[in-house]
């Protein structure tokens with residue numbers, strides 16, 4: 001809802017004489033997401049709910065956390081704009097400890113992200129990682145009730161919801177490389193709605209858009225076959241795009257990393273180049289191991 005309100009405010013600033021109505025679908029979507037994520041590992045069910053609303057003519061556009069938008073959209077939809085990225089970093093949240101390094105052996109860390117799990121396990125094998133689901137309030141509640149010594153959340157979500165003081169420390173990309181699209185919001189519309197595309201074009205942030213295109217290209221290369229810990233984070237400096245990426249096994253024992261730079265005008269090429277580099281670093285065999293598990 002915060003994100004939808006944010007987009008509405010931006011649209012009303014651009015088009016003061018228009019009206020923007022918010023069709024709230026958070027609760028239902030959250031329930032569906034919570035119920036099914038653990039069973040089928042499916043991503044994008046909440047996105048699907050909003051797509052159904054657009055297909056039914058109930059909504060013209062949908063506002064998403066880009067991280068939750070599947071890499072391949074159905075042909076009936078397109079992304080019309082990617083908004084300027086918030087903090088892309090992961091946040092360490094705890095009532096008792098300052099950072100991951102301060103946690104004693106056996107301390108329980110909450111996250112359901114395979115990426116966060118692999119990155120923590122690789123650096124801190126003495127910690128115990130347990131699943132943590134639900135919306136932000138639910139997750140913080142579980143921490144506060146003592147179910148975890150610490151939890152890892154996206155900094156962007158905490159900042160947007162006015163809870164930056166819950167962030168005990170930020171995990172730098174060198175330690176916890178963000179997920180593709182983390183911290184960015186995207187607006188999805190029915191494909192071919194040129195009127196909407198034009199209205200929304202001013203909301204698109206060119207640097208964020210280039211960065212997440214590179215990240216999502218890489219994710220597309222590795223995401224299709226199985227659920228695998230995957231990180232990709234790109235930044236723009238001038239006309240150059242720089243990206244780092246990682247794939248690994250959930251236990252953190254095998255990790256492949258790669259980084260490269262290229263022109264910001266060709267983000268997909270950089271994404272493919274880094275995918276190739278990851279493959280020569282052993283990503284292919286990591287994916288094979290993951291398929292064998294499934």
Ligand SMILES: NCc1[nH]cc(CCC(=O)O)c1CC(=O)O
Pocket residue numbers: 065066067068152153154155156157181182183184185
């Ligand atoms: N994993 C779910 C998810 N999808 C988007 C965000 C919020 C941050 C963002 O917009 O990227 C979160 C919460 C989290 O990872 O802690």
